[in-house]
Amino acid sequence: MTRGSRIALLLPMTGPYATTAEAARDGFLAEYFNAGAQGEVRVYDVGDSPEWLLRAYQQALNDGVDMIVGPLKKESVAQLAAMAPPVPVLGLNYMDAGYQAPFNFYQFGLAPEDEARAVADDAGSKRLLNAVALVPEGDWGTRVLGALDERLRQWGGRVISSGRYRQGVSDQKEVISSIMGVSASQERHNALTRALGERTEFEAGRRGDIDFIFIATRAQDARVLLPQFRFYRSSGLPQYATSMIYNGRPDAELASLRFCDMPFTVDSSGVWADERSQASRLPAVAAYPRLYALGADAYRVATALHSGRFRSGELLPGASGWMEWTARGTLTRRLECVEMRADGLVPTTAQR
Numbered sequence: 138m139t140r141g142s143r144i145a146l147l148l149p150m151t152g153p154y155a156t157t158a159e160a161a162r163d164g165f166l167a168e169y170f171n172a173g174a175q176g177e178v179r180v181y182d183v184g185d186s187p188e189w190l191l192r193a194y195q196q197a198l199n200d201g202v203d204m205i206v207g208p209l210k211k212e213s214v215a216q217l218a219a220m221a222p223p224v225p226v227l228g229l230n231y232m233d234a235g236y237q238a239p240f241n242f243y244q245f246g247l248a249p250e251d252e253a254r255a256v257a258d259d260a261g262s263k264r265l266l267n268a269v270a271l272v273p274e275g276d277w278g279t280r281v282l283g284a285l286d287e288r289l290r291q292w293g294g295r296v297i298s299s300g301r302y303r304q305g306v307s308d309q310k311e312v313i314s315s316i317m318g319v320s321a322s323q324e325r326h327n328a329l330t331r332a333l334g335e336r337t338e339f340e341a342g343r344r345g346d347i348d349f350i351f352i353a354t355r356a357q358d359a360r361v362l363l364p365q366f367r368f369y370r371s372s373g374l375p376q377y378a379t380s381m382i383y384n385g386r387p388d389a390e391l392a393s394l395r396f397c398d399m400p401f402t403v404d405s406s407g408v409w410a411d412e413r414s415q416a417s418r419l420p421a422v423a424a425y426p427r428l429y430a431l432g433a434d435a436y437r438v439a440t441a442l443h444s445g446r447f448r449s450g451e452l453l454p455g456a457s458g459w460m461e462w463t464a465r466g467t468l469t470r471r472l473e474c475v476e477m478r479a480d481g482l483v484p485t486t487a488q489r
Contacts, residue, residue: 142176144439145197147207147217152185157428158209159421161229164432164456165206167416172440183208187216194220206439218242227439229431231467238466245438245468247431247457249277249353249379250284252472255397256351256377257288259474259485265348265375266294269316271309271362272353274301281353281379297346304354307361310368317369318344343370350376356383360390382477385426389479397474401430401456403482409456430456438468 146165148158162180169178179200181193190213197205205226208214214228215236225241231248238244260268270285272278278301286296300312319342350371352362359382366376380398382391404410416422422429434455441447453460458470475482 142204142443143200143202144176144178145200145202145205145207146178146180147183147190147193147197147205148180148209149185149213150180150182154185154209156421157425160419160425160428161209161432161435163416163419163422164429164434165436166432167429168433168436172436183213187213190216191220194222198223204439204443206435214244225442227435227442229435241466243438243442243466243468245431245435245460247427248469249281251458251470252379252397253281253284253351253353254288254469255472255474256395257285257292257294259395259397260349260375260377261289261292261294263375263485266292267297267346267348268294268351268377269347270296270299270351270353271302271313271316272299273304278353285351294348296351298344302354302358302362304358309362310365313362313365314369317347317366317371318342319369347374350374351378352376353379353381355381356388356391359394363391363394380427387477387479387481391477392479393476395474395476395485397472399427399430399457399470400473401433402426403473403475405481412456427457433457434460 146162148162149155150158166178179202181197183190183193190208194217202224204224205222207229208217209229211230211232214230215232217226217228218232218236218238221239227243227245230246231244232238266289268285268289270282272282282296282299289295298316300316302309302312350366352359354362359378375395376393377395380396380402382394382396383398383402385402401409401413413426416429417426434457437453437455438447438460441453447453447462449462451462458472460468460470463469474485476485
């Protein structure tokens, strides 16, 4: 920013999202001071209601701000967009499909679709083109699955079979057996047995066109799901997951799982590792390190937009990944893919 300019940071500093907002605020302000503290940053509490957001927004305009960053919740971003603000806005989440963003309204966040696309790119670069996928029930799983399949098709592959699971339910043998093709193999054998009228030696096998497995799951669910995948003949297949499996520490039970995440989280010895170590002393950042990275990158993006240094189609490096300005003012992220080992993380580039 330039001297004399003003940024309004609209975040839910009270209410159920206060801790996540605090982490994003800390990241934004840390980058603001690291960059020389040009201009002025004011934090406005949007609480947890449309009325609070409207009041904070109007106060920011009355204070003469040049740009708004935030809010953090998807519904709040859509509410702000509907107001058609007279100043540029960088919303820290994405509106649902079908919502039209007004002029000078940008959307940037930690979309799980970015991770799915990064998985597809990493797998595709290794000629792993056909996937079976297990995702949770609900909209989140639908979005992740759609992004994975869409990007794999650009590589010439696809999601050949997929299933849904309910989080927290341990027994997922039926759905895993189905997507791995083991149940179909067993059914064919049963049909053959009935036709011949006698039993034959048989061991059910998985379908033969699987290149890799993708599971969108939390760490606690992955520890239960992976043994079931092994029971249904997953051995020898690369396995990818979302970043939810990683909490900053290696997990021997999840060793060999690959996932794609932001540099701030997976960097083990570089500049991001140093910044993560320092920032983690703050309780909110220790709990939500990715929100801290989002806040820091929000400042980078806001200042680049304000100065005209960031244009459509360009890439901007940051803590949350390489940020790319795509169509209609939407920013996506390019991530780093790693494989979990019992003693740390290894870039998947080493696996080629």
